Amino acid sequence: MKVHVNMDICLLHGQCVIAAPEIFSFDDNGDLHWVEVIDDSQVADAEAASDACPEQAIILG
Amino acid sequence: MTQDSLVADNLPYLDISDPGFSIRSDAVMEAREASWCARTNYGLAVLRYDDVQKLLRHPKLRQGSYRWPALNDVTGEFARWWESMLLSQEGDNHARLRRMANPAFSPKLITTLAPKFTELATMLIDEFAPKGECDFIAEFTEPYATGVICELLGLPFERWRELADIAAEMGLALGVTFKKDLPTIEAATKRLFDYVEELVEARRAAPKDDFIGMLIKANEDKSQLSDQELLDMIVLAIFGGIDTTRNQLGLAMATFIENPEQWALLAEQPELGRAAVEEVMRVRPTVTWVTREAVEDFTYNDTPIEKGTTLHLFSQSATSDPRVFDDASFDITAERKAHFGFGGGAHHCLGHFIARGDMTEALKLLSQRLKNPRFNGEVEWLPDSGNTGAIRMPIAFDPA
Ligand code: HEM
Numbered sequence: 001m002k003v004h005v006n007m008d009i010c011l012l013h014g015q016c017v018i019a020a021p022e023i024f025s026f027d028d029n030g031d032l033h034w035v036e037v038i039d040d041s042q043v044a045d046a047e048a049a050s051d052a053c054p055e056q057a058i059i060l061g
Numbered sequence: 062m063t064q065d066s067l068v069a070d071n072l073p074y075l076d077i078s079d080p081g082f083s084i085r086s087d088a089v090m091e092a093r094e095a096s097w098c099a100r101t102n103y104g105l106a107v108l109r110y111d112d113v114q115k116l117l118r119h120p121k122l123r124q125g126s127y128r129w130p131a132l133n134d135v136t137g138e139f140a141r142w143w144e145s146m147l148l149s150q151e152g153d154n155h156a157r158l159r160r161m162a163n164p165a166f167s168p169k170l171i172t173t174l175a176p177k178f179t180e181l182a183t184m185l186i187d188e189f190a191p192k193g194e195c196d197f198i199a200e201f202t203e204p205y206a207t208g209v210i211c212e213l214l215g216l217p218f219e220r221w222r223e224l225a226d227i228a229a230e231m232g233l234a235l236g237v238t239f240k241k242d243l244p245t246i247e248a249a250t251k252r253l254f255d256y257v258e259e260l261v262e263a264r265r266a267a268p269k270d271d272f273i274g275m276l277i278k279a280n281e282d283k284s285q286l287s288d289q290e291l292l293d294m295i296v297l298a299i300f301g302g303i304d305t306t307r308n309q310l311g312l313a314m315a316t317f318i319e320n321p322e323q324w325a326l327l328a329e330q331p332e333l334g335r336a337a338v339e340e341v342m343r344v345r346p347t348v349t350w351v352t353r354e355a356v357e358d359f360t361y362n363d364t365p366i367e368k369g370t371t372l373h374l375f376s377q378s379a380t381s382d383p384r385v386f387d388d389a390s391f392d393i394t395a396e397r398k399a400h401f402g403f404g405g406g407a408h409h410c411l412g413h414f415i416a417r418g419d420m421t422e423a424l425k426l427l428s429q430r431l432k433n434p435r436f437n438g439e440v441e442w443l444p445d446s447g448n449t450g451a452i453r454m455p456i457a458f459d460p461a
């Protein structure tokens with residue numbers, strides 16, 4: 001599965017980092033990074049992050 | 062540098078606990094022009110959009126109201142709950158609790174509630190609309206906000222009064238007379254916990270994938286969500302969900318009464334309902350500031366901030382900041398930068414999908430049914446600071 005974040009609407013709340021820390025992370029500058037291709041074992045976490053995102057900025061597909 | 066030596070820096074000063082202080086006063090706007098922050102009688106106030114945005118996510122800050130019971134020298138069951146619940150937690154503990162609670166607040170679950178919101182709003186409007194007048198708080202926002210929580214908890218609407226009364230008594234804890242009201246607050250806290258425990262027992266006996274059902278599922282692994290944490294979370298949803306929604310909808314009505322052409326526009330174009338909620342929360346957020354506390358010494362905007370300093374992030378003043386909003390007048394069709402009415406960062410409101418959903422449905426229906434709303438007597442307001450709103454709002458309108 002592919003993970004994408006629409007950075008035009010992401011407000012860097014970091015709820016995705018809380019929900020799925022193996023997929024999403026902040027670097028020391030506070031920029032958001034994520035694993036772009038995940039395996040089946042991580043799909044549930046990615047969906048939890050996508051649901052939790054207050055801006056609904058995470059696209060899975 | 063201590064907070065005392067900041068005095069020497071000639072920062073503007075605001076007395077935020079004066080009941081006459083208004084977050085929308087000229088004094089606040091002048092302070093915002095003079096500096097990015099002001100001193101207050103209790104910590105610093107952050108005034109501009111970019112700074113509120115950044116500080117809401119600042120790694121050197123933690124949520125700041127966790128010490129409220131200790132500051133008031135209060136202990137007991139309310140204090141225990143307050144200090145251990147989600148909002149007062151940070152780091153790994155906060156993340157764990159938030160992960161456990163997320164499924165119960167997911168947008169998927171909330172979408173299924175939308176028809177219920179419409180039903181509830183229609184029922185309440187039908188009651189008072191023929192009169193052409195009402196107390197908008199007593200007859201709409203309060204039963205509606207509480208009714209939504211009843212719906213979430215799987216309680217019949219008829220129980221709303223009971224729940225509203227308990228929440229109001231517990232809410233006394235946020236007031237200046239916290240210590241004096243302690244016996245009432247403790248009794249209400251105990252009643253609410255008993256109530257919530259019964260709800261959980263009932264759901265355990267009749268499992269279902271609803272709000273409480275999802276939290277019970279999270280509680281299957283007690284190391285992730287203990288029995289006490291399960292109850293604490295449900296109590297927080299009740300405590301945090303009722304007054305906020307009640308106040309925000311009252312502020313919405315007041316804003317639209319002052320902008321009648323926008324109300325007419327919403328009635329014509331109900332698809333603007335969601336945008337209307339966002340714009341109301343930008344110009345009149347009920348939570349006018351959120352509080353943070355420095356966990357270590359750091360420097361921000363060349364200002365040294367000492368460990369333990371309290372910062373009030375003034376959402377209200379940030380989202381009318383002329384640096385970001387050229388024309389800040391109320392316009393539900395304008396494209397706007399995000400408001401801070403639900404806070405932001407790790408503690409961003411967990412109930413926002415519910416609140417956005419129920420307020421959108423309410424405003425859509427109200428604009429269709431209540432034409433030309435106007436004040437019809439004295440509106441009673443909470444102080445225009447902290448968590449604000451109307452407690453009585455007589456209005457008249459032309460029923461449609
Ligand atoms: C218009 C209605 C609402 C407004 C304006 C509002 C506002 C807020 C704000 C500003 C915060 C952040 C506080 C801070 O950072 O210090 C917050 C947190 C929270 N809200 Fe809401 N809220 C509303 C409705 C609700 C509802 C309906 C619920 C639950 C059913 C809810 C549950 C929570 C919870 C659990 C938190 C704590 C989140 C955390 O610490 O991670 N809220 N809310």
Ligand code: SF4
Pocket residue numbers: 005009010011012013014015016017032052053054055056057058
């Ligand atoms: S939760 Fe959403 S808005 Fe927040 S950082 Fe992640 S993607 Fe961005």
